[in-house]
């Protein structure tokens with residue numbers, strides 16, 4: 001399970017095996033590679049494995065008989081298969097310590113116990129970083145920077161196993177947090193799983209939205225519905241495995257929404273009466289009717305304010321975005337990237353905003369702040385329409 005560095009109390013991880021090279025497995029592998037850990041990879045989907053290797057996340061696992069066990073094996077597969085993958089990995093002596101990353105913990109632990117897994121070397125985990133995209137192509141080495149990483153060891157876990165998985169989380173830039181599996185599941189029902197359903201419920205309204213409404217979509221609806229873009233099959237699995245706690249939270253959300261809808265319905269009837277009778281004296285009555293709405297908005301603001309990480313806790317690099325107008329024609333993006341390369345500037349990320357029917361689009365280039373002036377000057381000199389600071 002790795003060695004302990006004398007005097008530091010920290011475990012040194014030299015070799016980690018990642019089973020499942022999707023979004024989370026590949027992101028963990030990339031973070032570990034950046035810390036010079038030797039990473040071996042496996043996935044039943046050869047295309048995922050190949051892409052993860054090509055991205056520099058590690059090398060394919062080679063299980064020749066007698067090969068030394070890795071310090072840790074990370075099972076980064078869908079929740080339902082974790083216990084079986086764990087049992088098989090332990091039977092083959094793949095690693096000294098095992099962890100997983102599934103978004104639910106009680107059902108994974110129950111499954112592992114049921115299959116007779118060795119619970120001394122298994123420390124279930126859940127990194128609280130992710131994206132609405134899946135697969136290795138969406139992976140990022142910085143996905144877990146400044147995020148919590150839940151660890152849910154049972155009483156049977158060896159302290160050395162817990163120390164090794166704690167170090168794994170730290171190497172990925174996360175803050176390990178040890179808690180009991182049931183407490184974890186109730187907590188993530190509140191801060192992750194029910195929010196996902198609420199986001200889906202809002203996004204589902206857009207299925208039958210008219211083109212005019214969609215054309216008016218701004219950042220608000222994009223923020224509220226981003227996570228609804230996640231993989232439905234994965235989320236069905238997560239919700240099935242944490243059904244009770246998620247249902248409890250959703251009942252409370254539904255009660256707030258129902259009370260708000262009721263109050264607004266009554267308000268709209270009152271407003272219609274005002275319009276026909278022009279009776280300002282009854283206005284105070286309508287304000288009282290708005291009390292449930294006022295109350296929800298105030299509680300919502302307070303709850304939002306309680307989310308940690310607003311005061312510098314997140315150490316994720318902050319990129320500066322510079323918009324560049326690009327003609328809608330073949331090769332335009334290639335020329336833009338070539339100009340950045342000539343200027344010696346690395347584009348960290350790029351998004352394209354394109355309005356169908358218009359001959360132009362906007363490429364939003366994500367840069368390290370210190371690279372902005374260099375690139376803006378180089379692109380302007382080549383005649384590009386650059387808009388830093390917009």
Ligand SMILES: NC(=O)c1ccc[n+]([C@@H]2O[C@H](COP(=O)([O-])OP(=O)(O)OC[C@H]3O[C@@H](n4cnc5c(N)ncnc54)[C@H](O)[C@@H]3O)[C@@H](O)[C@H]2O)c1
Pocket residue numbers: 019020021022023024025042043044045048076077078079081085101102103104126127128129130131132133134135136234238
């Ligand atoms: N997506 C997120 O935001 C997020 C965040 C934290 C944790 N998680 C958890 O991480 C796990 C992986 O999710 P993801 O988002 O990376 O999904 P993903 O679809 O990107 O990747 C899952 C990978 O697991 C592989 N796989 C399937 N069966 C396997 C098996 N038997 N053995 C090994 N690999 C197998 C698939 O081929 C795929 O490459 C899930 O348990 C999920 O609950 C997801």
Ligand SMILES: O=C(O)C(=O)C[C@]1(C(=O)O)C=C[C@@H](O)C=C1
Pocket residue numbers: 102103127128129130131132191192193227
């Ligand atoms: O940021 C996102 O896209 C996520 O949904 C990530 C998120 C979350 O709810 O925070 C989703 C599920 C995971 O199990 C952990 C993290």
